Each structure stands twice: as C-alpha cells, then as structure tokens.
Amino acid sequence: MSDPTPGARLRALLARPEALPAPGVADALAARLVAEAGFETVYMSGDSSSAVRLGMADVGLLTMSEMADNAARIVDASGGLPVIADADTGYGGPVNVRRTVHDYERAGVAALQMEDQGWPKRCGHLAGKTVIPVEEMVAKVKAAVDSRRDPDLVVIARTDAIAIEGFEAALDRAEAYREAGADVIFVEAPRSLEELAAIGRRFDCPLQYNASASGKTPTVPRALLAEMGYRLAVYPGQTVFAAIPAIRAILAHLRDAGTHADPPLTMATFREYNEIIGLPEIAEFEAAHGTPETKRVAF
Template sequence: MGDLLSGPTSPRARLRELLAGPGPLVAPGAYDALSARLVEQAGFDVVYMTGFGTTASLIGRPDVGLLSGAEMVDNARRIAAAVDVPVIADADTGYGNAVTVLRTVREYEQAGVAGLHLEDQVHPKKCGHMSGKEVIPAGEMVGKIQAAVAARRDPDLLLIARTDAAAVEGLDSAIARAGAYAAAGADVLFVEAPTSEDDIARVAGELAGVAPLVFNWAEGGRTPPIPLARIAELGFSLVLFPIGTLLAATAGIRSLLATLRADGTPAAAMPELPTFDGFTDLIGLPEVRDLEARFAGP
C-alpha cells in the first residue's frame, strides 16, 4: 500500500507491463483514497478512479459534468498518493477544448496517475450509461487527442481515448472514431456502452490490432454483464468495474443507519463491521507508530 516513505519507482511503466500481459487487466473502481487502499489490499494490480463515484462521493450528485477539472485532479492526487499500484483516472472531456486538454493532462500527470481517459462528449458531459449524451465532431476530438499526446512529459503516461458515439451516432461511427483516435496517438481505445454482446464482439473484432481495448463492465449499466472469460476471449486488454465499490458502500451505510434508527444504537450491526483496531491497522496506524518511534529524536 502507499507507505508514507516509500513507493514504486514507475507505476506508469508497470501499467504498460500489465496491459501487455496474457489476460485482461482488471481495474476495480475507487471513489476516494480509502476505497483505493481497499482495492489494493484486495490484491488488484491497478485502481480505476471513477468519475461517477468521485462526483457522488464529493458532492452527492449524479455524474452530469458538475465537477471541475481541479476537483477531479485533486481526488486523483489523493488516490495516487494512497496506493503503490498504478492508478487510471477518468478525465472526462478534458474540461474544455484542445488547449484546455493541454493543462488537464499536465495536471493529471503531476497528480501521479499512470493513465487517464478522455472522451468525445460535449462539455459538460453525462455518465456514459445515461441517456441524452451529445458528442463533439470527430475532428475536434482528434485535435484533443493530439493535444494530450503533446502535453504529456512522461511518454509512459497512458492515454486512453473514449468514444460515446455508439449511443448518439451508432456503432459504425463509434468504431470509426476509435480508429481515428488511435491514429491521432491514443494508446488505448474505449468504446463506451455497447448494448449487446454482438456489438461488443464487433468492437473487439473491428478494432483488433489497432490498439489495446477497454471493456467497461459498468455495474447496472447498459452494456451486458458478460463473464470475464468471454471478455478475455474477445481480446479486451483492460476491464473496468467502476462503481461496485460505491454501490457496496452505499448498501452498507444504509444497513447500518437502518439498525441505528430502529434500535437507537448500532450494536446489532457491529459484528459485521471491522473492529476499531482492525480499521486503524488497515489505514496505516502501525506505520505511523513506527515513524513516530524512528523520528522521536534522542
């Protein structure tokens, strides 16, 4: 986990190694530093910072473009600092035009993420599995991808190009856009929200060999929840499970509050919860104790 005095030398190089591995890389979503640490402690090799979850946790609102780039970068910075594994972050539309993307990429890179994705929605955007999305012209998005490539200082920073055109212009357009974004310099392609297994297979088949592909296993979203083995068979390199941690936390908090409301205390729920000491160990208190002893002075 992200110790206070140590960390990996290059999470970006590590992410590229993982993507080149034999099977799809599984990236559970994290919406804050604590959920990121839990993902890492569960044994996963990468953390995905969800924009949906970031919006819900920071302001308690839906993912409809209400957060600024600065708020998203700030969350990415905290998450990247909390873990040693690579972090892939949602960067929405880049928060403006191609010139804005220059600053967005620099800010995310300075925040310590190993990768980020940019999408071709009109700003402000909507969650990719909501209705009412709009997309910018493909040529404008090509310019934004080119700007992102020019902005990064570390060539290992992974740039993922996402298209939301399938729901707006159809799957043919989405696949064509993805190919154009790869030609513009995107490292990985992300066709958002195909709505059938046949469409998923078409994306994989027609973009095979163009660039590594993302599959967004959005919990409860519009894309069919196909098994991981099938995703691997189709050739996807990265699988996002963006909001399961958020939904689980919501269910757990609701359950605890229902017990408290009904009983007057949370005592009946306590056996299902981490102990106080167990939780403080989980978030790094033993390390703090060791550092206090180390730097106590003579």
C-alpha cells in the same frame, strides 16, 4: 537505474494476454482497500467521485482541478498501484487538455481517460448525451499525446457515439482516435456480445471494457473478454454501490435500536480500521522519530 514510471508499469500489465481488472474508487480509503485485496491497478471513477465528493450525479459538476486533486489522493493511498483516472472531456479544447495532462501527471496517475462528449458531459450510461465533431476529439487526443512529459503515460480515448450516431459511426470515431495516438480504445456502452466482439475484431490495440451496472452492456467474464482482445476491465461503481446498502443498514439500526450493539451486518473492528488507514506504520515512524509519549499504537 530509476524505477519504472506508473505509465510504464501499467503498459507492462496491459501487454499481458488477459483482461486486467481495475476496481473503481472515489476516494483514498477505497484505494487502500483495492490494494489490500491484491489488485494490480485501480480506477478513479468520475461518476463515483461526483457521488462521494458532491453527493450529486455525474453531469459535469466536478472541475478539472478537483478531479486532479482527487487523483493525487488516490495515488498516494494506492500503495504504488498504477492509477487510471477519468479525465472526462479533457475540460475544454486542446490547450485545456494540455493543462489537464500536466496536472494529472503531477498527481502521479498512470493513465487518463478522455471522452468525446459535449459539455456538460454525463455518465456514459445516461440519456441526454451529446458528442462533439470527430475532428475536435482527434485534436484533443493529439494534444494529450503531445503534451505528455512522460512518454509512457497511457492515453485512453473513449467514444460515447453508439447512443447518438450508431455502432458503425462509433467504431469509425474510435479508429480516428487510435490513428491520433490513443494507446487504449474505449467504446462506451456496446449493447450486445456481438458488438463487443466486433470491437475486438476491429482494433489491434488494447481495449477497455466498462462493467457498468446499467444493464446496457452485457456482463462478460474476463477470460472471454481477453479472448476478444480486451486488456482492461473497469468496474467503476461497484465499491460505492456496495457501500450504500451497508451504510443504510447501520443508520437504520442506530435510529431504531437505540444502541450500536449487535449491528445487522459485519463491520470492521476498530483494530482492522486503524490497520487499514496505516496507524501501525505511523506508530513505527513515531517510535523512530518522535518523543517517548508518541511511541505507542493507539488501539
């Protein structure tokens, strides 16, 4: 029998009575670190991807092909973990969504997340968002579901309507997306524990919680999330947020101290760095297939 697909493996994880933690990453190196830390899945954050790839805000600047390419690199580096990938708005109408689904499937993702924002979209916790008519998003969800070549690919439908149309309207939108075939429902930016609980009572399918650092959504332990019906807890920007002060600290030290000695924070050693990026495995492969000059580890 063939191995289960990434989507099938993710569905098995979501079927458990707990909230599956999915750390957000923007690149392949961070995906390797997520796997090393023992997590069972990884989330490709669109906001973090825009920050790392472009050095710019998440306001719809990355194209579908750039996001699919980033997803493929993260999949390759994740050590077999199912990858949940942000697909923004699907990048157009139903035909565009079909191409997005096919390109993301070729990238090897287990799930894609699509939102009902107008274009240009923006981070869900920023002001200035718009949403498309519910009928347009329903059509895009149906297009995503019908375009799957792997029936186990998980389609996550997100609504950003709370800030624009109110909480009850957002729930109604999410209900329509569920009826259109979405496997997971993601109501973005609930503003209180009461709203989070109300979402859990409304739906009998897996729900996604977004642990944004914006402060709009309450910080909730995963045990409580699971009790409310959430089966996926995404931590989208934490790895990038943690990296920024570390990079600033070492840059200030290099600028002011005149030496790289005695850094002001704990750094990976050269050996640790090379182990993380897979040099020992490369050395083993070279030892089996290369010339005598390549049969060594370079550290």
